[in-house]
Amino acid sequence: MGRVEGKVAFITGAARGQGRSHAVRLAEEGADIIAIDICAPISGMQYEAATYEDLVETASLIKKLGKNVFICQVDVRDFEGLRAAIEEGVSMFGRLDIVAANAGITSVARPTEELLDSDWQDMIDVNLTGVWHTIKASVPHMISGGNGGSIVITSSIAGMRPYKNLSHYVTTKHGIIGLMKASALELAIHNIRVNTLHPTQVYTPMIINDATYKLFLRSGELTEDRFAESSKSMHALPVPWVEPIDVSNALLFLASDESRFITGITLPIDAGAMLK
Numbered sequence: 001m002g003r004v005e006g007k008v009a010f011i012t013g014a015a016r017g018q019g020r021s022h023a024v025r026l027a028e029e030g031a032d033i034i035a036i037d038i039c040a041p042i043s044g045m046q047y048e049a050a051t052y053e054d055l056v057e058t059a060s061l062i063k064k065l066g067k068n069v070f071i072c073q074v075d076v077r078d079f080e081g082l083r084a085a086i087e088e089g090v091s092m093f094g095r096l097d098i099v100a101a102n103a104g105i106t107s108v109a110r111p112t113e114e115l116l117d118s119d120w121q122d123m124i125d126v127n128l129t130g131v132w133h134t135i136k137a138s139v140p141h142m143i144s145g146g147n148g149g150s151i152v153i154t155s156s157i158a159g160m161r162p163y164k165n166l167s168h169y170v171t172t173k174h175g176i177i178g179l180m181k182a183s184a185l186e187l188a189i190h191n192i193r194v195n196t197l198h199p200t201q202v203y204t205p206m207i208i209n210d211a212t213y214k215l216f217l218r219s220g221e222l223t224e225d226r227f228a229e230s231s232k233s234m235h236a237l238p239v240p241w242v243e244p245i246d247v248s249n250a251l252l253f254l255a256s257d258e259s260r261f262i263t264g265i266t267l268p269i270d271a272g273a274m275l276k
Contacts, residue, residue, distance in 0.1 A: 003256040004029045009022075009026045009097065010035075011035050012100070012101055012102050013050075013104065014102070016204070017205060018154065019035070019102045020054075020061070022100050023062060025248035025251070025252055026251075033062050033069045034069075034089030034096075035069060036073070038074070044118065044122055044123070046107065046108060046211035059071045068093065072089075076129075086137050098151075098255045100255070104130070106166075106211075107168070109214075120168045127172035127176070128176060139151075139187065142190070148190065148193075151193070152255060155177060155196045155198050157199065158170045158174075160177075160198055177266060181264050185264070193260075195263060195267060199247050199269045200241065201234075203242070203244065227240070236275045
């Protein structure tokens with residue numbers, strides 16, 4: 001216990017799923033948390049959006065661990081809103097050490113030539129520009145604090161390999177790697193490390209829904225059990241997906257001093273998917 005004791009972490013997309021898991025895991029290890037989420041649907045999403053009540057529940061879980069938390073409903077596409085939320089959180093806690101740029105979406109799957117302009121633009125704006133906004137708004141506080149720090153960005157195995165009919169998603173997740181590497185070089189002088197996580201399917205509402213099932217199951221009943229069997233074929237290890245805690249444990253390692261000399265890496269949490 002206490003691997004990030006006394007530190008403050010800023011987490012985007014924290015209302016549920018991986019973001020909530022990251023917030024709780026870091027709080028378990030001693031961090032106070034600044035947590036944001038849009039808490040609203042975005043065009044093209046084919047699964048239920050998180051709600052403000054979900055974000056409040058994340059805060060409740062953190063408080064039960066005896067840690068402090070500041071929450072704010074804000075869209076990562078809104079740079080000024082994002083910056084204001086971070087400034088309020090840092091003013092409350094006095095520092096910023098860890099950034100988990102986790103917010104992201106999936107949307108309708110179509111061949112590239114059939115994608116709507118809105119499909120493309122919303123994906124770029126949330127998954128890529130939103131990460132840039134997160135870094136841009138956070139870094140001044142980390143530099144002025146003089147304590148170094150760790151930025152961990154959620155990409156995907158789709159950032160390391162392509163998938164048909166998801167060119168907009170694949171593009172954002174590949175782009176995140178370039179942003180990470182450039183930022184790692186720029187921020188090394190301040191002892192701020194920047195790395196990316198690359199999960200396979202994670203058992204969250206973003207994946208466990210009919211739209212995802214349709215990508216994997218070309219015919220027949222759309223069920224979680226049938227999806228699980230199809231998804232398992234992607235992996236070297238005999239599992240259909242990983243759990244949010246598996247990604248959070250990787251994030252915790254990269255956020256802690258245990259990885260103090262690790263920067264600029266792409267870390268898969270993929271059950272061996274990249275081996276196949």
